[in-house]
Amino acid sequence: MTIWFATGNAHKRAELAAILAPHEVKMPSDAGLAFDPEETGDTFLENSLIKARALYDLVKAPVVADDSGLCVDALGGRPGVLSARYGSENGAKLKDGDRNALLLRELGSARDRSARFVCAMVLLLSHDRFFVAHETLEGEIIHGERGSGGFGYDPILYLPDQGKTVAELTADEKNALSHRGKAGARIASILASL
Numbered sequence: 001m002t003i004w005f006a007t008g009n010a011h012k013r014a015e016l017a018a019i020l021a022p023h024e025v026k027m028p029s030d031a032g033l034a035f036d037p038e039e040t041g042d043t044f045l046e047n048s049l050i051k052a053r054a055l056y057d058l059v060k061a062p063v064v065a066d067d068s069g070l071c072v073d074a075l076g077g078r079p080g081v082l083s084a085r086y087g088s089e090n091g092a093k094l095k096d097g098d099r100n101a102l103l104l105r106e107l108g109s110a111r112d113r114s115a116r117f118v119c120a121m122v123l124l125l126s127h128d129r130f131f132v133a134h135e136t137l138e139g140e141i142i143h144g145e146r147g148s149g150g151f152g153y154d155p156i157l158y159l160p161d162q163g164k165t166v167a168e169l170t171a172d173e174k175n176a177l178s179h180r181g182k183a184g185a186r187i188a189s190i191l192a193s194l
Helices: 010-020 044-059 080-085 096-107 171-177 179-193
Strands: 002-005 024-026 063-072 114-126 129-141 157-159
Touching (some): 010 179, 044 114, 044 129, 063 179
16 A cells, blocks of 8 residues: 655665555655645644645645654753754754754753653544654653754653663664654554555
């Protein structure tokens, strides 16, 4: 089955394609579709549904959408749903390293460094028929970047049980442990039951 993924992020697509194999995962850009819906939701789930419905209107086929981000307890849950746009000014997004540096500056020497990645993933089969998987990956923010894998905030979220940051995990380890990997596995099991 072909599943459309409501993203322009090639990293996310590669992760989801590995999880949903043997299904083919396509992005809007594969069909030359302009796709950049405004994420106006207050929650990860609301933003996932906004993206899923916007893409479904274009392709009229099964769509997977996710909204995910980093929630840091000492920052009141920020950057949260604004993770990709954290620190942006006038619509210009910061690069991953610059966002990480901003977060580390804001966190400063706070003792409570607990944080988690959160992912709300939606499989939309029609406007009124959808399935939701909501998962987290718990960790703590370290004082500087470590590791060269992954993307986004991966180099600063340390997983005590693994003794590594998310950026130090192999792709298979990340897919097994991550918020998106766990949500994707739930979506894969739903697809298998259809």
